[in-house]
Amino acid sequence: MKSPFRPVRVPDPAILDDHRRLIARLERRGFIRGGLSLGALAMLTGCDVSSEPGVDKALRLVSSWNDRVQGALFDPTHLAPTYPESMILRPPKFNAYYDITQVKPVSAQDWKLELAGLIADKRPWTAERLATLPETEMVIKHICVEGWDYIGGWSGPTLRSFLERVGADLRAKYVAFKTADDYPSSIDMATALHPQTLLATKYGGAPLADPFGFPLRLRMATKLGYKNPKWITAIEVTNRYPGGYWESLGFNWFGGM
């Protein structure tokens, strides 16, 4: 059926010839691109330069350069100052991306430490077996990226002794952690092998309390607080950059002190 909207006589297509070049240049992509730049310009007037994708990308690029600088500055033999046991703060300070009332305790019976990546013996560990490893104690300063600090006393096997025991490839770049509170984290191998890097099971001589990572957490004397995951459930040795919770939100990955 003939549409009532269609003209009876179609105009000569030659009238388009004058504009053919212009029409050929019209592209949907061009409109989108132009629209986006206009939007970006409008955002600038809102004036938050940090959230500009280009600025954020450049800042994060400098941050990964800073990771390399920190790796070079890190002295694997330099020990952090230690303090007398009398200075230990009891209980330690709680800090996480959620409130202390939202801590979900981990049961020691059900808990297992899974191993993955460049590790020879990947059999999971129980809390009992972990307790058979020789223990190291350290009373060190915890410094938060926010600026506060306190002195804490931690004990447990060194991460180095554990990695050696399970036959991890100690030439790999990263050691990554998974936790029960969904707080993935990762560190460089040099720090993992530092004598003041512990798989802590105790605080102030007693087993870790629930809010502080029972049954197993990482404690490093050479990195900022947010680099120390609690309630560890899995350890992976890898050469692929694993990132972490706060790191994906813009905190520096190395986080060394």
Added chain:
Amino acid sequence: MNSNSTDTAAQSSGNSSELPRLHPWPVRLMHWTNATAMIIMILSGWGIYDDYVIIPGLHFSETFRLGPWAAPSLLWHFAGMWLLAVNGCCYVIYGLLTGRLRERMLPIRLAELVQTVRDTLHFKIAHEDLTVYNAVQKLLYIVVILAGISQVLTGLLIWKPIQFSAAVALLGGFQAVRLEHFLGMGVIVGFLIVHVALSLLVPQTLWAMLTGGPRLPTRKELS
């Protein structure tokens, strides 16, 4: 020496375009690079400070902070530090090698210092000759250069308190260094307020820092 003698010296040499300007281009470049770096460091520093304040009740308004929360502020601070430190090193090395620092900042005489303060309090701000700094200016510039150096050093210690644990202990511990870094910011912000206010009061100084200012007689001609 006043501006007239400068002009005369320039004319007498017959080839004024070869005479150095008050602020040669490296100084101007480093000055404005430093201004940018300082603003980045101060505003992002305020964003970092706010997570754990040093003076209870003292917060910096979000309007002035660089970065909507701590992570972006930290990213800015730890990027700006390279600009500040590298540019600052260039400035000090340049100033020492060319003799500019010694020529402009020294000597400071106590009597002159007292006289300038007295004049300033009577609103007698003499600034006909841009090429000579009075005693107060000299002192302020020395103080702010030292504060800048101190900020870089205390900043390095806050960044790496374990690697440089001996230096941190020497300065009184981590929180003491944090306080020193904060006070250093206060000194620099205080300087900035006076510096910007005076340069707006005597706009030729601002113009000189943009274009180079009057040409100077060479040291030979002065002697």
